[in-house]
Amino acid sequence: xxxxxxxxxxxxxxxxxxxxxxxxxxxxxxxxxxxxxxxxxxxxxxxxxxxxxxxxxxxxxxxxxxxxxxxxxxxxxxxxxxxxxxxxxxxxxxxxxxxxxxxxxxxxxxxxx
Numbered sequence: 115x116x117x118x119x120x121x122x123x124x125x126x127x128x129x130x131x132x133x134x135x136x137x138x139x140x141x142x143x144x145x146x147x148x149x150x151x152x153x154x155x156x157x158x159x160x161x162x163x164x165x166x167x168x169x170x171x172x173x174x175x176x177x178x179x180x181x182x183x184x185x186x187x188x189x190x191x192x193x194x195x196x197x198x199x200x201x202x203x204x205x206x207x208x209x210x211x212x213x214x215x216x217x218x219x220x221x222x223x224x225x226x227x
Contacts, residue, residue: 116133130155142158144156144157144158165194166191169187170183173190
């Protein structure tokens with residue numbers, strides 16, 4: 115594991131070591147948040163639109179079109195990241211034995227059913 119000690123300026127600024135910068139692929143922005151009393155800094159990745167087709171298909175099936183479709187699409191797309199982050203947090207807690215979890219069979223049933 116790559117590890118370095120870096121100083122914090124009087125303005126609370128840090129310089130990310132070039133090895134870290136290159137390793138994680140930082141481009142123009144990073145996001146910063148706190149998880150488990152740790153500051154996490156990671157590169158901002160623009161959404162690749164992994165769920166765009168599904169979102170659009172669902173909204174179109176509801177009869178939306180035009181400006182209404184565009185507005186609902188933007189609203190729905192903004193909800194994906196928080197939902198995925200919530201799933202990750204739940205999985206981390208389940209892995210630590212601090213949260214209930216469901217098995218594949220709990221969710222989808224067994225092949226015998």
